Amino acid sequence: MNITETLFDFCRLNGPSGFEDAVSARCETLLKEFSSDIRRDTLGNVIASIPCGKAHAKKLLIDAHIDELGLIVSSISDGFLRFELIGGIDPRILPGRELTILNGENLFGVISCLPPHLLSPDQMEKTIAVKDMYIDTGLSGEEAKKRIPIGTVAVYRDEPEKLKNNFLCGKAMDDRSCFAAILRALELLKGKTLDADLFIMASVQEEVFMRGAGPAAFDIAPDYSIVVDVSNAKTPDSKEQVTLELGKGPSLSIGPNTDRRFTRFIEEQGRKKDIPIQFTVHTRNSGTNAYPIQVSRGGVISAVVELPSAYLHMPVEVVKLEDIENTARLIAAAAEAMGGIQ
Ligand SMILES: [Zn+2]
Structure with a gap:
C-alpha cells in the first residue's frame, strides 16, 4: 500500500460530521481486502470484524x-x-477561504471578506463573527435557493500536497491519516495468526462531541480498544506545553481516560520492535473517541495512540509519513501480541 496515495485519495473525499456517506463507502471498499464481515451501523460507523478463530478470544x-x-x-x-460551523473551526481563518459546497454538484464557493482598503485599523485587529460572513457562489438569489437547500454542507477545498521531507499537508488529515495508519497496520498483520478478534472501526461524528463511537462500542462490546487520533505537534509558535514532535513517532496518551497497564503493554510491544514512541498527558478526557468508548457498557480497557500533527483543524494540517508508518507498526505490534496480555 502506498500510504501517501491512499491518504491523499481519502483526504479528497468530503464528509463533515453527520454527512460522512462518501467516506464511509470508501472505507468499506478499502476494508474488503482484510475482512469479509463489514457493516455500516445506524449512525454510519463502518465496522469490519476480523475474527482470529480461537475460542474465548478477547475483542x-x-x-x-x-x-x-x-x-x-x-x-x-x-x-x-x-452558515454555521460543524466542529471546532477557528473563525479567524475563514475570510477568503475556498470551499466545496456539497449540494450534489460540488459547487465552488468563497467566503466573503472585506479587503484591507475598506477596513479601519481597528477593524483589522478584530475577528469577524461567523454571523457576519457569507459564502459567495456567484449564483443569483433565485438560482441559489433552487440549487442550495438550507442544510447543505460545505468543506475546505484545499487539495492535499507534499511538503519537503515527507511532510504531508491537507484538510482532514485529522483523522484520515490515522485511518490510513490502521489500514497499513492491517497490511502488516496480513497472514499472521492472532489471538484476539479485531474490530476495525471508521467512526463518524467525532468532531461534534465524539458521538459516533459510543453507540458502536456498546454494540461491539470490546474488551480492549485502541483509539488512533491526531494530536498537536510542536511548531515554532506553539505553547510550551506542546511536547509532541513531528517525525518522532506515535505518542501514547497517559491520564484517566486510558488504561495505564494496557498503555504500558503497547509501549513494550513498540520497544521490542524499536518503534520510536512519545508520550502525551491528558488530565481529563483525551478529546478522542477513547472517552465514549472507555465508558461504554461496563467500561472498556482503552489506550490512545496519537499521531503528531501541526495546524490541527486548519485546512493545512501537516503530518509526517514516517509517523504514519510507525503508528501502523505500533498498532500491529500490539494487536499481534494480545495473546500475551495479563
Ligand atoms: Zn481527530
Whole structure:
C-alpha cells in the first residue's frame, strides 16, 4: 500500500460530521481486502470484524474517525449563503477561504471578506463573527435557493500536497491519516495468526462531541480498544506545553481516560520492535473517541495512540509519513501480541 496515495485519495473525499456517506463507502471498499464481515451501523460507523478463530478470544476494537470539520448553510440572502460551523473551526481563518459546497454538484464557493482598503485599523485587529460572513457562489438569489437547500454542507477545498521531507499537508488529515495508519497496520498483520478478534472501526461524528463511537462500542462490546487520533505537534509558535514532535513517532496518551497497564503493554510491544514512541498527558478526557468508548457498557480497557500533527483543524494540517508508518507498526505490534496480555 502506498500510504501517501491512499491518504491523499481519502483526504479528497468530503464528509463533515453527520454527512460522512462518501467516506464511509470508501472505507468499506478499502476494508474488503482484510475482512469479509463489514457493516455500516445506524449512525454510519463502518465496522469490519476480523475474527482470529480461537475460542474465548478477547475483542480488540481499533478506531479512527473519518468525519471532518464543515460548514452548514443556514439561510440565503440575495444569493449569498449564511452558515454555521460543524466542529471546532477557528473563525479567524475563514475570510477568503475556498470551499466545496456539497449540494450534489460540488459547487465552488468563497467566503466573503472585506479587503484591507475598506477596513479601519481597528477593524483589522478584530475577528469577524461567523454571523457576519457569507459564502459567495456567484449564483443569483433565485438560482441559489433552487440549487442550495438550507442544510447543505460545505468543506475546505484545499487539495492535499507534499511538503519537503515527507511532510504531508491537507484538510482532514485529522483523522484520515490515522485511518490510513490502521489500514497499513492491517497490511502488516496480513497472514499472521492472532489471538484476539479485531474490530476495525471508521467512526463518524467525532468532531461534534465524539458521538459516533459510543453507540458502536456498546454494540461491539470490546474488551480492549485502541483509539488512533491526531494530536498537536510542536511548531515554532506553539505553547510550551506542546511536547509532541513531528517525525518522532506515535505518542501514547497517559491520564484517566486510558488504561495505564494496557498503555504500558503497547509501549513494550513498540520497544521490542524499536518503534520510536512519545508520550502525551491528558488530565481529563483525551478529546478522542477513547472517552465514549472507555465508558461504554461496563467500561472498556482503552489506550490512545496519537499521531503528531501541526495546524490541527486548519485546512493545512501537516503530518509526517514516517509517523504514519510507525503508528501502523505500533498498532500491529500490539494487536499481534494480545495473546500475551495479563
Ligand atoms: Zn481527530
